[in-house]
């Protein structure tokens with residue numbers, strides 16, 4: 001079975017980038033924990049985290065954990081920071097001397113994440129390569145994702161929205177599953193779309209449709225639940241309606257363009 005080592009960047013005494021009331025170390029842990037849950041509930045795979053709590057780890061520690069567990073993929077989660085508040089966007093890195101296979105993995109994950117994030121007004125800064133220690137000293141395919149700019153005028157607003165963090169985790173899980181060709185978890189399908197939504201729930205069909213990674217009109221929670229009886233705020237409803245309307249309009253434009 002494929003094993004994925006997820007590395008939430010920074011932690012403990014090292015907060016990473018800090019701006020707009022956000023700390024990189026908190027966001028990376030939040031996204032990484034959600035990512036683990038989505039991977040484990042959706043696909044057949046094993047997941048190891050370099051840290052599950054707010055603690056300091058050196059870059060060598062992170063590489064050692066990944067190498068010791070013999071992961072097939074090392075995936076490091078970071079957020080960007082910059083003095084220029086007009087810098088916004090998503091970017092991903094592989095090592096400068098990486099394999100063709102890792103570049104293919106990067107392509108699948110990078111595209112999946114931006115496909116979900118583009119509706120939020122951020123930018124695609126592209127697929128990049130760098131000589132980062134965690135990419136260089138890990139013995140397996142290694143990718144580092146920079147989940148927007150904490151310092152950015154647009155991105156910081158996105159990063160403050162828990163729904164956006166959910167979407168980052170879902171889209172990354174979907175991308176990793178596609179890259180590694182993971183098999184879907186059969187028990188999740190048979191028993192209903194979510195552990196708390198059995199297949200005989202009166203709204204199981206609708207919940208399954210709106211939470212489908214292809215649609216993602218309404219995501220589940222980071223712990224893998226949907227919480228079907230929880231009430232929706234007016235703000236959340238507005239987001240859902242906007243997503244539906246924008247989806248419809250972009251589909252309509254696509255139809256027009258092909259005519």
Ligand SMILES: [Zn+2]
Pocket residue numbers: 009010016017024078079
């Ligand atoms: Zn970082």
